[in-house]
Amino acid sequence: MKCRIKLETGFGWGDTRSHEICMLERRTIDASSEDLGLCLADAKSLLKEIQRALLQDQVEEIGEIARVCRFCGTYLTVHDRRQRRIDTLFGRVTVEVPRVRMCMCGLPGFPTLKVARSPLTRLLPDHATPELRRL
DSSP states (O other): OEEEEEEEEEOTTSOEEEEEEEEEEOOOTTOOGGGSSOOHHHHHHHHHHHHHHHHHHHHHHHHHHHTBOTTTOOBOOEEEEEEEEEEETTEEEEEEEEEEEOOGGGSTTOTTOOOEEOTHHHHOTTSBOHHHHHO
């Protein structure tokens, strides 16, 4: 028996993305007790992959929202993308985070200053989820 586990994300702008999380194979002919359900190693791996895919898609959507200037509505450019480690209850996850250039309309008097910021800095200043920090 084969079992495929997928995660499908629907973004606010209408796109969807599908992540293949894992493929599990179990024997049904001559099955033993170890072939029934998930073992602990499978469950941990499955949970880690779900967390990674979910976080990456959330970061992407947050990054797209952050690209719209809240003062003038200009669609801002991405300065670069960087890897960021986020500590969660389910382990450390590495995601790719865009750094967005700030709009000059919000910085009067500094027309040549080019500043970039990560939209995750405000949400996760210490690179850990609130649940993990509470523990």
